[in-house]
Amino acid sequence: MIFLPSSRRHLLSAVTILALILIWRSSSRVPTSISSLVLHQPKAPPIGIHVPLSDLKHQILPLANTSASHLSPPSQYFYGWGRNAHSKTSNGTFEEALWSQPILNPQLEVLWQCPLRANRFTNHIRLPNIMQNISQVPPRPVKLETRVFWNPTIIALPYWSENQYLVVSRIVTDGNHQENVICEANICYTGASDNARLGEKPCTDEDHRYLGPSGGLRCATPSERLSVPPTPAERCEGKFGTYVDIPGFHDPRIFYSGKGEPLMMVNTQSRYACFGLWLIDLRSLNHHLPSLLSSSPKHLSLGPLKSYPTLTELTRNPPSTRSPIEKNWMLFYPESGETFIHYDISNPNYPLRGRTFAKVIGDGLTTTNLTDPLELPCIPDIPANEPDEVKRGGTWHQATNALRLVLCDRADKTCTRTPDNTVFFAIIHRKHPNFLHLPLRYERYFIVWGARPPYSMYGISQHPILLANETASGWRMDENWDDDPANAAVVAAHKGRDGANSTDPHGGKRYWAYFTYTVSIAWAWGREVEVAEMNVGYLDDEVVLAIGIDDKAQGMARVKARDLLQCMRACPGRERFGGKEQQV
Numbered sequence: 001m002i003f004l005p006s007s008r009r010h011l012l013s014a015v016t017i018l019a020l021i022l023i024w025r026s027s028s029r030v031p032t033s034i035s036s037l038v039l040h041q042p043k044a045p046p047i048g049i050h051v052p053l054s055d056l057k058h059q060i061l062p063l064a065n066t067s068a069s070h071l072s073p074p075s076q077y078f079y080g081w082g083r084n085a086h087s088k089t090s091n092g093t094f095e096e097a098l099w100s101q102p103i104l105n106p107q108l109e110v111l112w113q114c115p116l117r118a119n120r121f122t123n124h125i126r127l128p129n130i131m132q133n134i135s136q137v138p139p140r141p142v143k144l145e146t147r148v149f150w151n152p153t154i155i156a157l158p159y160w161s162e163n164q165y166l167v168v169s170r171i172v173t174d175g176n177h178q179e180n181v182i183c184e185a186n187i188c189y190t191g192a193s194d195n196a197r198l199g200e201k202p203c204t205d206e207d208h209r210y211l212g213p214s215g216g217l218r219c220a221t222p223s224e225r226l227s228v229p230p231t232p233a234e235r236c237e238g239k240f241g242t243y244v245d246i247p248g249f250h251d252p253r254i255f256y257s258g259k260g261e262p263l264m265m266v267n268t269q270s271r272y273a274c275f276g277l278w279l280i281d282l283r284s285l286n287h288h289l290p291s292l293l294s295s296s297p298k299h300l301s302l303g304p305l306k307s308y309p310t311l312t313e314l315t316r317n318p319p320s321t322r323s324p325i326e327k328n329w330m331l332f333y334p335e336s337g338e339t340f341i342h343y344d345i346s347n348p349n350y351p352l353r354g355r356t357f358a359k360v361i362g363d364g365l366t367t368t369n370l371t372d373p374l375e376l377p378c379i380p381d382i383p384a385n386e387p388d389e390v391k392r393g394g395t396w397h398q399a400t401n402a403l404r405l406v407l408c409d410r411a412d413k414t415c416t417r418t419p420d421n422t423v424f425f426a427i428i429h430r431k432h433p434n435f436l437h438l439p440l441r442y443e444r445y446f447i448v449w450g451a452r453p454p455y456s457m458y459g460i461s462q463h464p465i466l467l468a469n470e471t472a473s474g475w476r477m478d479e480n481w482d483d484d485p486a487n488a489a490v491v492a493a494h495k496g497r498d499g500a501n502s503t504d505p506h507g508g509k510r511y512w513a514y515f516t517y518t519v520s521i522a523w524a525w526g527r528e529v530e531v532a533e534m535n536v537g538y539l540d541d542e543v544v545l546a547i548g549i550d551d552k553a554q555g556m557a558r559v560k561a562r563d564l565l566q567c568m569r570a571c572p573g574r575e576r577f578g579g580k581e582q583q584v
Contacts, residue, residue: 102458103570107407107421110539111448111459114567121479124443124466127563131467131513131547132216134554136169136183136223139206148172149181152554153254154217154546155262156525156534157184160297163220164199164525165544166282166289168252168264169554178248180226182286183219187525190215197542197558198526217556226252226264226285229311231278233269240274240324251327253520254282255401258333259304260531262289265401267327271313274324279308279364299530312364316343321356321369331360332402332424333535334451341366345428345447346379346396355379355457372454378447378571379460394432394443400521402426403537404451405561410527410538417536422451423458425565427518427545430464432474441473442517446565459568467557471514481509515550522546524558537561 102108116125136149151170157163163184171179188203189196190213196202203215211218228249236244249266257263262282270276283289283306294303314329316322330342339360346354354377358366379396402424408415425448434440443464449457466472471480481487487509523534524542537543539562547555 101573102456103573105458108423108448108458108570110407110562111565111568112570114462116566117483118463118567119480119483121482122466122472122475123463124472124483125461125463125567126466126468126470126483127559128468129557129559129563130214130469131516131555131557132187132214133211134167134169134185134216134556135210135218136167136181137210138183138219138222148552150552150554151251151519151548152546152556153252153520154544154556155254155256155520155522156527156544158292158296158531158534159526159528160295161292165217166254166262166286167217167219167546168226168254169223170250170252172552177246178250180249180252181223182226182282183223184221184288185217185219187217188215197524224286228266228268228280228285231269231311231313232271233274234271235324236269236274237324243274244269249278251519253401255331255520255522256531256534257304257307257331258335258337258339258404258532258535259307260293260534261304261307262293263308263331265314265329265331270326272315272319273322273326276313276326277329278311278313280311281306281308284309293531296530301531304531314341314360314364315366316341316356317358317366317368328398330398330400330402330426332455333404334455335419335422340370340455342398342402342426345398357455370454372456372574374574375454375456376572376575378457394430397429397431398426399429399442399444399518400427403521403523403543404535405448405565406536406538408538409540411540415538419452423448424451424455425449425561427521428460429517439515441515443472444516444518446568448565448568456574457571459570461565462567462569465564467513467559469513470516473514477510484509513547513549513555516555517548518545519548520546 103112116127118125134149134152136147137145148171149169150172153168155166157166161184163186165185165187166182167185168180168182171181173179187197187200188207188211189200190203190208193202203211207215207218230247233244236242249268251267252264254262254264264280264282264285266278266280267275268278283293283303290303294301316326332340332342334340340357341360342357344354344356355371355375356369358368358370360366403426405423405425406415406417407421407423425446428445428447429442430445431442432440444466445461445464447457447461448459449455464472471477522544523537524544527537527541529536539560541561542558543561543564545557545559547557549555
């Protein structure tokens with residue numbers, strides 16, 4: 001016979017009742033006023049991010065349009081920190097902060113300096129840095145390469161890598177399909193060793209055969225086809241009707257995320273419209289990258305976690321703001337670890353949308369537009385003194401990915417990175433059409449915006465930027481090279497040998513790379529930084545520009561960030577309280 005003391009006689013029944021209570025509590029919906037049976041109750045999720053399906057009007061969310069019923073989170077969840085551009089004083093009035101007017105911010109002073117004179121005919125600023133060729137032919141090729149490559153996009157590999165760069169290029173096809181390839185590549189130098197950057201090797205005779213006398217960037221490994229799964233198109237109507245049947249992706253851009261993930265953004269068929277933009281981690285497509293990014297000699301790491309292990313479509317919310325064809329978006333990554341998509345940069349008057357950007361909240365879903373409603377337009381209207389005699393006008397388009405920049409020199413030991421001296425920059429194009437409304441030229445401008453909320457626009461190039469051996473369509477050759485004193489002397493010596501109506505430069509320089517467009521930008525190879533810092537640079541760091549040439553060739557250039565961001569025009573900043581606008 002089992003005997004239990006009087007104090008323990010009810011133990012079995014108490015345990016049974018407690019188990020029944022726990023089962024009931026776990027299967028029922030508990031009012032928020034009743035505390036949960038946990039020691040540390042987690043914070044309630046932000047309203048609009050995690051909403052039970054039963055609370056939505058539509059009981060079934062359509063798979064092909066997962067963000068149609070998406071609710072944006074409250075504004076307090078938009079940014080990682082909430083410092084406003086205006087602060088309220090003790091007497092109740094608003095005090096305007098310096099960073100609401102970029103021209104007053106001393107941290108930005110380097111952007112307004114103009115060391116080079118603009119061309120009097122074309123209005124371009126010509127940099128002394130040259131454009132060099134890119135070759136997809138690896139060393140000692142086993143067969144003749146007959147494919148034509150274009151639209152290159154480049155990122156630097158970590159400093160401990162055997163090769164310097166990763167290059168993704170499109171292949172010119174018959175138009176019935178799209179094809180892209182990837183390789184690891186190195187830059188060779190010509191002339192004296194003084195011209196070499198750290199780790200560069202001299203160009204061989206074979207290099208000169210494929211790159212020309214100026215050297216350039218050449219694949220060190222065979223080009224491998226990038227295999228990305230096809231995506232369905234939700235709706236391709238009218239003139240876009242044939243797009244639904246074109247397999248493969250196009251216009252890839254590769255870049256590092258704020259955590260050091262090597263990402264590729266591609267344009268392909270959309271689940272929401274006809275064509276959209278998708279992200280995928282390049283480590284899912286290239287077998288060498290995972291081990292390379294996790295083998296730092298100074299920092300033990302497994303490499304950054306994958307946010308996009310599979311193809312993920314990016315969205316724009318609300319759905320009414322989407323276009324049938326979406327393209328040229330760029331992502332930017334503040335110090336806080338958040339991700340933002342910059343959709344549009346143009347003047348609110350043309351096109352209609354104006355500047356828009358949003359925060360990514362997971363799985364490609366985004367908030368609505370987060371642009372400061374008091375921010376005044378920064379993109380200038382077409383000036384009355386437009387130097388193009390044909391008055392073709394032009395439209396503004398985003399072009400490249402964005403990079404984070406600290407506005408001081410890496411070599412300066414007193415330089416300290418702070419949110420106030422850090423900005424983002426990217427390239428935008430001003431697209432000029434010919435009389436058939438086809439692209440005549442893409443002018444290269446730089447834009448700069450803040451790296452802390454509300455991520456306001458700071459400046460835009462006053463003049464389009466040309467490289468040393470680049471010309472602009474729409475002007476004569478002698479006008480293109482008017483800013484080159486050596487060429488002026490040659491022209492003067494040969495001028496009498498040509499007819500009065502000749503457009504020949506009279507013995508001077510001719511057209512070269514006259515139809516170019518910049519696909520991507522990246523920090524150059526050789527900086528001893530870890531993978532997580534590959535998206536961040538300083539004024540004295542070099543930037544690699546990946547350039548398409550005439551839709552049938554590819555080039556690259558290296559320029560210090562300080563030289564690219566010279567002679568900028570300050571944006572007007574925010575509208576003042578009381579309806580007054582601050583003009584600069």
